[in-house]
Amino acid sequence: MSNNYTEEINRRRTFAIISHPDAGKTTLTEKFLLYGGAINLAGSVKGKATARHAVSDWMQIEKDRGISVTSSVLQFEYDGYCINILDTPGHQDFSEDTYRTLMAADSAVMVIDASKGVEAQTRKLFKVCVMRKIPIFTFINKMDREARDTFELLDDIEKELGIATCPINWPIGSGKEFQGVYDREKKCVIAYSDTEKGTKEGTSTEIPIQDEEHLKELIGEDAADKLLGEVELLDGASAEFDLEEVQKGNLTPVCFGSALTNFGVEIFLKHFLNMTTTPLPRKADIGMINPTEHEFSAFVFKIQANMNKAHRDRIAFMRICSGKFDANMEVRHVQGNKVMRLSQPQQIMADERKILNEAYAGDIIGVFDPGIFSIGDTLCMPREKFQYEGIPTFAPEHFARVRQVDTMKRKQFVKGVEQIAQEGAIQIFQEFNTGLEEIIVGVVGVLQFDVLKYRLENEYNVEIRLENLPYEHIRWIENKDEIDLAKLSGTSDMKKVKDMKGNPLLLFVNSWSIGMTLDRNKGLVLTEFGRN
Numbered sequence: 001m002s003n004n005y006t007e008e009i010n011r012r013r014t015f016a017i018i019s020h021p022d023a024g025k026t027t028l029t030e031k032f033l034l035y036g037g038a039i040n041l042a043g044s045v046k047g048k049a050t051a052r053h054a055v056s057d058w059m060q061i062e063k064d065r066g067i068s069v070t071s072s073v074l075q076f077e078y079d080g081y082c083i084n085i086l087d088t089p090g091h092q093d094f095s096e097d098t099y100r101t102l103m104a105a106d107s108a109v110m111v112i113d114a115s116k117g118v119e120a121q122t123r124k125l126f127k128v129c130v131m132r133k134i135p136i137f138t139f140i141n142k143m144d145r146e147a148r149d150t151f152e153l154l155d156d157i158e159k160e161l162g163i164a165t166c167p168i169n170w171p172i173g174s175g176k177e178f179q180g181v182y183d184r185e186k187k188c189v190i191a192y193s194d195t196e197k198g199t200k201e202g203t204s205t206e207i208p209i210q211d212e213e214h215l216k217e218l219i220g221e222d223a224a225d226k227l228l229g230e231v232e233l234l235d236g237a238s239a240e241f242d243l244e245e246v247q248k249g250n251l252t253p254v255c256f257g258s259a260l261t262n263f264g265v266e267i268f269l270k271h272f273l274n275m276t277t278t279p280l281p282r283k284a285d286i287g288m289i290n291p292t293e294h295e296f297s298a299f300v301f302k303i304q305a306n307m308n309k310a311h312r313d314r315i316a317f318m319r320i321c322s323g324k325f326d327a328n329m330e331v332r333h334v335q336g337n338k339v340m341r342l343s344q345p346q347q348i349m350a351d352e353r354k355i356l357n358e359a360y361a362g363d364i365i366g367v368f369d370p371g372i373f374s375i376g377d378t379l380c381m382p383r384e385k386f387q388y389e390g391i392p393t394f395a396p397e398h399f400a401r402v403r404q405v406d407t408m409k410r411k412q413f414v415k416g417v418e419q420i421a422q423e424g425a426i427q428i429f430q431e432f433n434t435g436l437e438e439i440i441v442g443v444v445g446v447l448q449f450d451v452l453k454y455r456l457e458n459e460y461n462v463e464i465r466l467e468n469l470p471y472e473h474i475r476w477i478e479n480k481d482e483i484d485l486a487k488l489s490g491t492s493d494m495k496k497v498k499d500m501k502g503n504p505l506l507l508f509v510n511s512w513s514i515g516m517t518l519d520r521n522k523g524l525v526l527t528e529f530g531r532n
């Protein structure tokens with residue numbers, strides 16, 4: 001492959017940002033864009049008080065609730081790198097979506113609020129990252145507010161998340177006294193000013209830490225003494241930086257800063273880009289596919305219908321895993337066994353769309369989907385026919401019976417729930433003897449019920465009623481051909497239903513009922529995962 005081609009791929013960095021809601025993920029993303037020159041003024045950060053909207057925040061429900069429901073993709077250039085950021089929903093109820101998004105990322109940035117440390121959602125999202133075994137970089141944000149003790153924060157990450165930490169920089173003070181950071185690699189102190197409350201890049205002054213005289217002049221005698229003491233302690237106590245351990249996800253480099261005031265953001269970005277990986281090889285059924293040595297291939301990790309009202313369509317998001325994509329070329333959709341041109345390939349940035357002519361491994365593209373793609377599908381060159389590893393579906397833990405209020409709108413109702421189910425946001429089931437006007441919906445997080453109701457009303461003009469069901473566990477019948485469902489004897493809390501492909505499955509209120517049902521029906525094999 002040509003040099004230019006390899007160069008283009010190697011300058012790509014594709015990562016996801018995760019955090020507990022409100023830790024500052026959106027603000028940090030916007031500051032990255034500010035440095036990349038993608039926006040002029042980082043004043044568009046969403047604010048519940050001011051009703052300004054973040055670039056990556058577009059669904060009404062997100063604005064109403066102040067959480068990110070769906071993930072969006074941002075691309076920008078910085079210092080010769082081409083960066084793709086995948087924003088993820090902060091709320092645990094959307095962790096399945098986060099998992100799918102992480103499948104498309106090569107590393108993750110974890111944002112932590114310095115006054116709170118590791119929070120409930122950080123813990124959950126971190127677990128999802130660990131499942132993906134990707135490098136994780138930590139940004140401890142909001143140092144301009146009263147923060148917890150720095151050593152304690154690191155300890156918290158190590159104990160709560162079970163990952164070793166290696167500070168890349170160290171904060172100089174916190175709250176009103178937060179002046180900047182000490183860069184451990186360069187051994188110099190960087191103090192910030194004039195960022196005009198974070199709306200400008202501002203100016204920074206750098207002084208080597210050995211230059212005590214100037215250091216004291218710059219940050220004050222007390223702060224300098226404190227910093228020198230802490231740095232000594234840190235050099236003696238913290239884990240050695242080891243890039244290999246970072247790449248394996250065993251060690252997280254940590255930076256401190258304030259996304260809001262823009263202190264320490266650029267230095268974090270620089271170190272991060274330096275340490276994180278170029279697009280990684282991916283596993284397929286024919287072996288590992290190398291991004292620079294293989295022609296075009298991609299997989300679908302997300303499907304989203306009706307992204308905005310002006311475009312009533314369905315977009316399949318794919319991550320390009322190898323080679324170069326050209327808008328005019330023919331590709332094979334492996335699962336559909338069809339050779340085609342991808343329709344209207346575009347780069348999607350929040351609610352803006354840009355038609356693409358070319359893209360490279362590492363990039364995320366959205367293509368118009370007439371209803372043929374499913375999550376996990378592979379695309380490759382027409383003469384090839386391999387498949388990337390699938391994306392597992394999470395077992396739903398909450399169930400509700402869904403009824404449409406106006407039975408005349410049956411068609412829209414069925415279309416709506418089917419489309420939303422294809423996106424992977426909900427899973428739908430049916431009782432054996434009812435029609436589609438009444439279905440059972442299973443979700444991983446309860447908020448997805450709200451999203452379903454909202455979307456059916458707003459996008460399909462269908463009003464529904466949800467009746468919560470007490471089930472919490474779901475099992476598919478692995479050996480369904482050997483089992484006579486009518487004779488299956490379960491517990492009183494068990495319900496027999498089928499998925500949309502007609503596969504039988506069982507819902508349980510208690511986990512012990514599963515064991516009891518297995519005992520009562522010799523030969524029955526149950527599985528937690530549905531097959532696509």
Ligand code: G4P
Pocket residue numbers: 019020021022023024025026027028045046047048049050090141142143144145257258259260261
């Ligand atoms: P999220 O995407 O992780 O949910 O967080 P987001 O960036 O929306 O930030 C949540 C709140 O925290 C926002 O305040 C934001 O301004 C504030 N914030 C983010 N980074 C920092 C920081 O470094 N320091 C301080 N002090 N605050 C920070 P808000 O009140 O919800 O909105 P706004 O009215 O201030 O815009």
